[in-house]
Amino acid sequence: MTLNLYSLNMDKGLHYEAIVTTQNEDGTPNAAPMGVICKGPDQVVLRLHEGSHTIANVKREKKFYVNLSRDPLLFTYSLISNPPSTEFKKEKHGFSLKNADASFFGQVHHEKKVEKKDAMGENVTLMFHSQVQDIKQYKTESEPLNRAICGIIEALVNLSRVKRAPVEKKKEYTDRMKEISRVVNRVGGVEHKEAIELIKKEFEIRVKG
Amino acid sequence: MTLNLYSLNMDKGLHYEAIVTTQNEDGTPNAAPMGVICKGPDQVVLRLHEGSHTIANVKREKKFYVNLSRDPLLFTYSLISNPPSTEFKKEKHGFSLKNADASFFGQVHHEKKVEKKDAMGENVTLMFHSQVQDIKQYKTESEPLNRAICGIIEALVNLSRVKRAPVEKKKEYTDRMKEISRVVNRVGGVEHKEAIELIKKEFEIRVKG
Numbered sequence: 001m002t003l004n005l006y007s008l009n010m011d012k013g014l015h016y017e018a019i020v021t022t023q024n025e026d027g028t029p030n031a032a033p034m035g036v037i038c039k040g041p042d043q044v045v046l047r048l049h050e051g052s053h054t055i056a057n058v059k060r061e062k063k064f065y066v067n068l069s070r071d072p073l074l075f076t077y078s079l080i081s082n083p084p085s086t087e088f089k090k091e092k093h094g095f096s097l098k099n100a101d102a103s104f105f106g107q108v109h110h111e112k113k114v115e116k117k118d119a120m121g122e123n124v125t126l127m128f129h130s131q132v133q134d135i136k137q138y139k140t141e142s143e144p145l146n147r148a149i150c151g152i153i154e155a156l157v158n159l160s161r162v163k164r165a166p167v168e169k170k171k172e173y174t175d176r177m178k179e180i181s182r183v184v185n186r187v188g189g190v191e192h193k194e195a196i197e198l199i200k201k202e203f204e205i206r207v208k209g
Numbered sequence: 210m211t212l213n214l215y216s217l218n219m220d221k222g223l224h225y226e227a228i229v230t231t232q233n234e235d236g237t238p239n240a241a242p243m244g245v246i247c248k249g250p251d252q253v254v255l256r257l258h259e260g261s262h263t264i265a266n267v268k269r270e271k272k273f274y275v276n277l278s279r280d281p282l283l284f285t286y287s288l289i290s291n292p293p294s295t296e297f298k299k300e301k302h303g304f305s306l307k308n309a310d311a312s313f314f315g316q317v318h319h320e321k322k323v324e325k326k327d328a329m330g331e332n333v334t335l336m337f338h339s340q341v342q343d344i345k346q347y348k349t350e351s352e353p354l355n356r357a358i359c360g361i362i363e364a365l366v367n368l369s370r371v372k373r374a375p376v377e378k379k380k381e382y383t384d385r386m387k388e389i390s391r392v393v394n395r396v397g398g399v400e401h402k403e404a405i406e407l408i409k410k411e412f413e414i415r416v417k418g
Contacts, residue, residue, distance in 0.1 A: 009350060017362050033362075033365055070352075070358050071400070072357070072358060072361040072397075072400050072401045072403075072404035072405075073400050073403060073404050073407075075361060075362065075365060075404070076361065076365065076404040076407050076408055077407075079365050079368065079369060080368075080407065080408075080411050140350060141218060141349060141350050141351075141352070142350075142352065143279075143350070143351065143352050145358065145362065147359065147362060147363075148281070149279050149281060149354065150356065150359030150362070150363075152281040152284060152285065153226050153242075153284065153354065153356060153359070154356075154359075156242055156284060156285065156288045159288065159289075160288060188281075191280070191281050191282050192281045194281075194282060195281035195282050195284070195285040196281075198282075198285050198286075198289065199285055199289075202289050
């Protein structure tokens, strides 16, 4: 059976948290946590912020590996520094991570720059539209990491608490709800978006009560 | 093969988000999102806040069903009102949810009251130590919902942003990091706790930089 992204429990349109591995100019491996959007059974968009180490590698090589994992330490080491070199596995076009739940190769075919102003100032994101190949699934019962359900659960916790929150806390809850809603709408599917709308409506009622 | 909680990908000591179904005094079904702690292959603790509908039912009947799901609308309806009655399935000792990824029956054998003061005032939690029976797994590739990895990902996002955050935003990031750390330490496993400690240390360095 040929694997595709749907075999990895990915859904079209959803945004997943993954660890992207690339090759540095000197041939050494690099790993960093990144957002990956599933665009079809063999298509992804890699979302990278200007200035990262990974972006220089992807721009130069047009190649990367995506590693799916739920390992908190693998994510943490990938952001803070790099996982130990023993964690990397040599692949045909670079490196993947040995202990990933699944991995695949991405070949960039199209690049798009998105400039946006947010609370942090100017924000430049590069979207690398890529063809997926060489999908490997090491752990079948694993789900790719999507933050939408995290947001829904947190929003429900907020909702259940807001009524008995002291007045000075209500603004904090309201701000938090806005931020959660923003994330869920960015990374979630249709049902997550429907759920967050229902929660926001109920929140409006309870925050006044 | 006899299923146990570990077959559902639950780990000892971890805290999961689930939907608990109980029977009301008039025989109708009730569903609510609740925290369930896995204490062993056939042992859970149900954590309930004083005042909920579910708590009255569990106190009276000493029985409940736990439904594992990642369905955002099922969680949302269970908190706001109740899922439609067609979503419930009649079971020997009450009700479960038809579209759960897995479900099991819990029989309370021991009850403990925990009183705590927090930002919200007095907080009474009841811990129902329970024997698990009748485990059913409908979707094998699903993972039970644990908020620890959500917290780790959010903490990493915070960490990657704090350096370029304006001064007036840094306090917000620091407060948020405290709250995430509290949740991860409550619901996570050893590796989640280790990861959050590493992130906090690195955060301390970057927030000053």
